[in-house]
Amino acid sequence: xxxxxxxxxxxxxxxxxxxxxxxxxxxxxxxxxxxxxxxxxxxxxxxxxxxxxxxxxxxxxxxxxxxxxxxxxxxxxxxxxxxxxxxxxxx
Amino acid sequence: xxxxxxxxxxxxxxxxxxxxxxxxxxxxxxxxxxxxxxxxxxxxxxxxxxxxxxxxxxxxxxxxxxxxxxxxxxxxxxxxxxxxxxxxxxxxxxxxxxxxxxxxxxxxxxxxxxxxxxxxxxxxxxxxxxxxxxxxxxxxxxxxxxxxxxxxxxxxxxxxxxxxxxxxxxxxxxxxxxxxxxxxxxxxxxxxxxxxxxxxxxxxxxxxxxxxxxxxxx
Numbered sequence: 001x002x003x004x005x006x007x008x009x010x011x012x013x014x015x016x017x018x019x020x021x022x023x024x025x026x027x028x029x030x031x032x033x034x035x036x037x038x039x040x041x042x043x044x045x046x047x048x049x050x051x052x053x054x055x056x057x058x059x060x061x062x063x064x065x066x067x068x069x070x071x072x073x074x075x076x077x078x079x080x081x082x083x084x085x086x087x088x089x090x091x
Numbered sequence: 092x093x094x095x096x097x098x099x100x101x102x103x104x105x106x107x108x109x110x111x112x113x114x115x116x117x118x119x120x121x122x123x124x125x126x127x128x129x130x131x132x133x134x135x136x137x138x139x140x141x142x143x144x145x146x147x148x149x150x151x152x153x154x155x156x157x158x159x160x161x162x163x164x165x166x167x168x169x170x171x172x173x174x175x176x177x178x179x180x181x182x183x184x185x186x187x188x189x190x191x192x193x194x195x196x197x198x199x200x201x202x203x204x205x206x207x208x209x210x211x212x213x214x215x216x217x218x219x220x221x222x223x224x225x226x227x228x229x230x231x232x233x234x235x236x237x238x239x240x241x242x243x244x245x246x247x248x249x250x251x252x253x254x255x256x257x258x259x260x261x262x263x264x265x266x267x268x269x270x271x272x273x274x275x276x277x278x279x280x281x282x283x284x285x286x287x288x289x290x291x292x293x294x295x296x297x298x299x300x301x302x303x304x305x306x307x308x309x
Contacts, residue, residue, distance in 0.1 A: 048126035051190050059183065062179055063175075063282065073293055084307065088306055
């Protein structure tokens with residue numbers, strides 16, 4: 001009973017410790033003021049075209065790969081079907 | 092192969108070839124700009140993921156309650172297409188989100204529930220593939236569970252606090268965007284029918300192979 005209690009306490013402390021460790025880091029000190037800029041720094045500007053092209057390319061690629069895999073499987077099964085039909089007929 | 096297959100394949104390819112041209116002529120969205128055009132492939136893929144989940148669930152129900160082998164083959168075909176179109180949704184969405192929201196992913200109601208739906212049908216395929224004899228019934232039950240999740244995924248944006256656009260977006264599209272969207276939706280729809288037909292045919296042929304093996308053993 002005592003051993004079970006100690007095990008439960010250790011588990012609770014371990015879970016609590018993990019929860020505390022998983023907390024986001026403390027908020028940074030507040031800024032004294034804002035610095036205005038006329039345009040976003042280069043690092044902040046994310047072009048949309050590569051993302052759009054990647055999305056469309058992925059759709060085409062996924063469909064084409066699936067069709068190709070399907071075609072391969074169908075060819076294999078059709079060969080197997082022809083072979084089995086021949087064996088059944090020659091029996 | 093059915094007489095309608097070749098014309099259907101031609102129509103699907105033609106529609107898909109024309110779709111990017113139609114999309115390029117659609118107007119830009121005021122706040123999101125160019126990246127919003129991912130919408131024209133992302134939303135039809137999501138629609139087909141949901142439709143395919145329903146097809147898989149209904150076919151599985153017919154298999155479970157009426158023992159229809161044909162229905163089971165349709166269910167397998169539809170299950171694969173849920174995973175395919177779900178994967179398209181889960182990749183094109185973050186590509187759009189990175190620009191529109193500044194993050195690749197958010198654990199909000201719509202995104203999380205869509206991922207879970209996709210994982211349910213991925214599990215369906217794994218059970219079918221590796222579950223051994225008799226796993227079709229367990230997989231059928233999983234498909235019913237997956238189908239029951241679809242309405243929750245759809246309404247999640249309307250009832251939970253979420254960053255994802257609401258369902259009203261499609262119905263309130265402007266004329267230029269509306270025609271491009273429905274053109275892409277029809278293109279995807281034709282593609283879906285084609286892929287379902289092909290995949291179902293593969294299942295039929297595999298069933299035939301199994302019957303011939305049994306005939307040889309007798």
